[in-house]
Amino acid sequence: GGTTKDSAENNSGSNSGSKATANPNAPIKEGLKLAFLPKQINNPYSTIVNRSGIEAAKEFKGEAKEVGPSDASASSQVSYINTLVQQGHDAILIAANDPNAVCGPLNQARSRDIKIVAYDSDTDKSCRDIFINQASSEEIGRSQVKLLSDQIGGQGEIAILSATANATNQNTWIEFMKDELKKPEYSGMKLVKVAYGDDDDQKSFQQTQGLLQAYPNLKGIISPTTVGIAAAARYISSSEYKGKVVVTGLGTPNQMRKFVKDGTVAEFALWNPEDLGYLASYAAAALSSGQITGAEGEKFKAGRLGERTIGTDGEVILGPPFTFDKDNIDDFDF
Amino acid sequence: MTTLTSAPPAKKAPKAEGGLLDLVLRARELSILGALVVLVAVTAIVNPRFLSAQGVEDIFLNASILVLLAVGQTLVVITRNIDLSVGSVVGLVAFTTGKYVSGDDRSVVMAILIGLAIGALCGLVNGLLVSFCGVPALVVTLGTLYVIQGIGYYIAQGDQINAADVPQSLLDLGSGGVLGVPYLPLIAVLVMAAVGYYLRAYPSGREFYAIGSSPEAARLAGVPIRRRVLTAYVVSGLLAGLAGVLWLARFGTVVADAAGGWELKVVSAVVVGGVAIVGGVGSVYGAALGALLLTTIGSVLVVLKVNSFWQDALTGLLLLLAISVDRLLALRMNRVLRKRSAHHGS
Amino acid sequence: MSGPTPVLALVDVSKSFGAVRALKGVRLELYAGEVHALAGENGAGKSTLVKTFAGVHRPDGGRILLGGEPVVFNSPADAQSAGVAVIYQEPTLFPDLSVAENIFMGRQPRGALGRIDRSAMHAKAAGLFERLGVPMDPRRPARGLSIADQQVVEIAKAISRDAKVLIMDEPTAALTGQETARLFSVVEALREQGCALLFISHRLEEIFELCQRVTTLRDGQWIASETLEGLTPDDLVTRMVGRELDELYPKQDVEPGEVALKVSRLTREGVFTDVSFEVRRGEIVALAGLVGAGRSEVARAIFGIDRRDAGSVEVDGRPLKAASPTGAMAAGLALVPEDRRQQGLVMEMSIERNMGLTRLRALSRGPLISRAAERANAADWAVRLQLKYARAGDAVGVLSGGNQQKVVLAKWLATEPSVLIVDEPTRGIDVGTKAEVHRLLSELAAGGLAVLMISSDLPEVIGMADRVLVMHEGRITAEIPREQATEESVMSAATGRYGKEAA
């Protein structure tokens, strides 16, 4: 954020943040009021994340709730932030639809001493206290390429099936994928197309068909979105391309179980969304209780996940993404 | 006898006129068909795989759900009404039936029946509000769009139906077929043919057109307006329900807002298909063609490797092109007709 | 009265619409094998009475007797199933459906499995038009039919029901003599088959030619029911109007001034060709011809409704540019169109706003409309044309046919045009009002207005016109000066038999 009104304000905001000194052994306050604001409610993935976050809050005797728009648009998120501010909460946990659009209101919130935890999809770093990253975006991007390369022997045309063209985290990952592909060991692989399924089953489905017809020698598809990978797998599993084209990406085990079992998909990755919500919840608590301020190097206890340290830019990384395959998929249920 | 007395004017030669007029009316369907053929031909030339068995199968599979909805919508639009709630109904039905069949394997037949029932119920509500309370269709169905959507979300609570939970037998309905012909298009075509035939060949069918063409005249002619309009909505709801079940069968993974925003898609299909939005004119065949055209455009643009960002723009452009060409054709024919009558006149 | 029981009868029927009391204790009896006339001024309540028979309106008071038994018609469907067929004053067709389907909607001849037998349907329809002596293609869609043709379809629809009772509300208003004659022979036939008929017309001579009994209404009140024998037209008029009637066609002779409207070589392909004529200030020029001759089309083209393919129009010497009614109005033209429901009036809009629509600018004070001026304008013309209405704020659609016609006239006369084109100005207007309209027209002409009058009513044409232009199949076949204008001369020209420059 350069010279926007947003950044102007929040500079002051973050200053005030860092001025307050962290007290690592301050106890977690009871009855903290947290609010989860996902990109969009009724999205299975965020439902999982937030549910476990709300569970976590119970552990430290706080109360948490989930509110959010039914469409994944920045504007409707803003209205929710405003109401949350009105209602007065200790912390707002947000998965931003747009890093900048939400900044103004978020800083309003911070000026009222409401802590802001971004998770899953970051906001401009100037308008939140910390960001819980499901895994370093870089690691996700690069590992996806590796995953696919292993399955297609590093040779052939590949395509990416993303969510909406504006999804911040998607685009970051895709950048890293492109970068990874520049490496010599992937010289055999050629990214021919980035398609957008708008996280809509039917559209993702049709986009997949299109890709396969448009690029006859397509070897693999990476879909770093839960809706996309399911749609792609579903189409291929019921088409002549089954076994010829590899699908991988980010998906939930329950979604993908069928396609792993029937051999359409060998491997796909995801972090544990429950842990993500859990960690975010604890981070919010730590912030509100003054254990941390969001400065680099601070540490806090995150219940069963143990102690976590804040990295650069106030990022806390959940851990490396986990790779599912037919051997381990049945150990998970989410 | 004081008024002007004499032989009536030599009128246009009926036969020629009749034939031409039929052509004008059918031209709407024809022009869409033409557009479709051109589109497919061009694509096939650029990329032969587009017409591969798989490719063709895909086109029809994609279209069939939209076709079903378009047929239902046509019935409603012909009576000078509109049903914006279909998208929400599909979502609701897809999810609820999904919920029903998931878990311990339940009977597919039962699932379908439930789907149809829910759809019919939604249609009934719309129909009663429009026909008996006489409230403007657009407002009512915009309202029920929100309501039904809300109910869908409420039931779903953010959960999702996964392909794994859906019994294979139901999934087969979505991808399987009889002797090479997949079920979905088969169902769609059967429904279309049935409704189309009914509208054309049965007195009660014609009354739908009468109502849309002039409600006042319909009342004076003793047409049971309310009953027909109600029927139109119930059928539309019923088909939306069927579409919902097929949606589940086809995509396996379903969230509550499946088919969100499809109402506009359906309406454009119907309009492109030459069904007059003011009622009284059009056929389900045209609407079905419209649906086919729209879905084909969707696939074609990907197959032609059109830049993702241009896809929406071009879809819109082609849509406008379709209706404009259709319109120009109609105007042209009218002029021809007038010239014709000139040669008979003098 | 003793004797046979009436097939259908009204007893002390009353009906009011809000403030308007359309029917006050009216009684009427229709007997088998008799044609009963219903006479009355515009707004007397004739159509309301008809709609009561038809089940469109339910009477507030009184009863309907079917074969002596009281019945209740809740809807037109009920009346139809009771054997009552109705031709309404205003044709109401399905524009998108074929003429045949319009006739047989809901009663189509069935084939196997209850399917529509189209060929049979078209054959039947053709048969009906045969009976009515009108060649019309049953497959043709109803859209684009002239008022006259629409009326014919309505008639065909009604007689196709072979009903016990046939009710006709001004069926001949739009017809030419030829078609009227055929209609009458059909009606005669039905009467002999023992059908009971009710006939409404503002042309008294038709009533005397066709009917045996007559009932007169005045302001919704029953005045008399009597046999027509021994009754003179004047008696009937007095009963209707309640006073002696002044003379029709009071054309004053005026010295024509300079040319106000000059039409040269006007052509619209497929409708009319090479039409040229002039209308001078103070002149009333009639445009006569058969239905479909293209008279209205000429008027439309002059006024800029339709594009003209060739030719020019001059108003007061200034050429009129491309098709635009606004331009035509600015130049001083006014057109009273032939179809008042579609073209003449905005049915859902109030009477005063309809009257104001043609002169919005004149009624504005600065940018804003002055309601006061609007009201005054309406009130003024309502008086001048003796409009029968309840509140100036009511929708014009609730006015009786004739009163609607008056509103159309008012809204155009209000623009104080220099050339007035009237298409069938007295269609559906009662004798009294007709006289008023005629006087109005000749006054205006005397005041220097140039009038072009399209009419199918020959006496009107002969009576009012200084010159008669006759059209035949889209061409002007004759121009007849007032003194030579006789029914024969006009007729022969209209049918193309007469004529120097005939096609």
Place this chain on the structure above:
Amino acid sequence: MALKTDGALGRFVRWDVLVTALLIAVFLGGSGMNPDFANTGNLSFALGDLGEIALIALPMTLLVVCGEVDLSVASVLGLASALTGSLWNAGWAFETIVPVVLVVGLVCGLINGLLVTKLGLPSLAVTIGTLTLYRGLAYVVLGTEAVSQFPQQYADLAVSNVPGTPIPYPVALFAVLAVATALLLHATGLGRSLFAIGSSEEAAFFAGVRVKRIKLLLFVAAGVISAFAGIVFTLRYGSARADNGMGLELTVIASVLLGGVDFDGGKGTLGGVIAGVLLIGVLRNLLMLDDVSTEIQAIVTGLLLIVSVLTPRLTAVVREARARRRVPV
């Protein structure tokens, strides 16, 4: 033809009156039940959130009154936003961007208008097409980017209130435009013409009303206003994106219809529409404050629409039943 005329309607409960009453009730109830509602901070949020919808609702009302509709408004808004972003990226001065964007909006409206008036296509069909087209162009212009960092002073204009009031500048502007539009619709010759066109286009044309020109004008107005709303939107959220305002058109139409404008044209009041817009806004805000879940919000909005048209009709039906079901023809 069932005659629901100004005169006749007056005899029933009128939609716009009803809606206004409802608005007041909701407002009072809201301030009573929820302490967070009636404070200036929240109200100006709520109003600000309505800005764009309210602005677009004005030309939409005029269009619907004369029997047309424009579904492409939200896409024009998106296109305007995207264009603002890309031009700003390209280093243009904001002062030059604004007029350019407005002109683009004008062109969008012009295209809609010409297709409707020149080809005589139904506006519903045309604007469904342009809805897709314009949104697509937005993506062509800006792609996946999200541009921020717009000049301070303009950003402030979009968010801050008129000094001493809880009213954000865009809303204040809306108020002014609303009054102007109300006068235009209800007190000028043009307004009369709109109603005439709405209830009988042919008759209006015969009476010398410039039907096509007027319609064209309205579509253009809708285009320009939507583009302007796009700029406001962009500044308000400090972010220009191709998907801004997606799906807004239905909300706009919903509030217009809620305001009692007859979708078949010829009937409606601007007062009703304003009440409708506010009602939808206030209600949403209130439901959010009370933590009512999104799905329930949707249901409430829907029911509201239905009830708002049902109530007056039912009273009408009852009245007709009492008047022995007469059907004016």
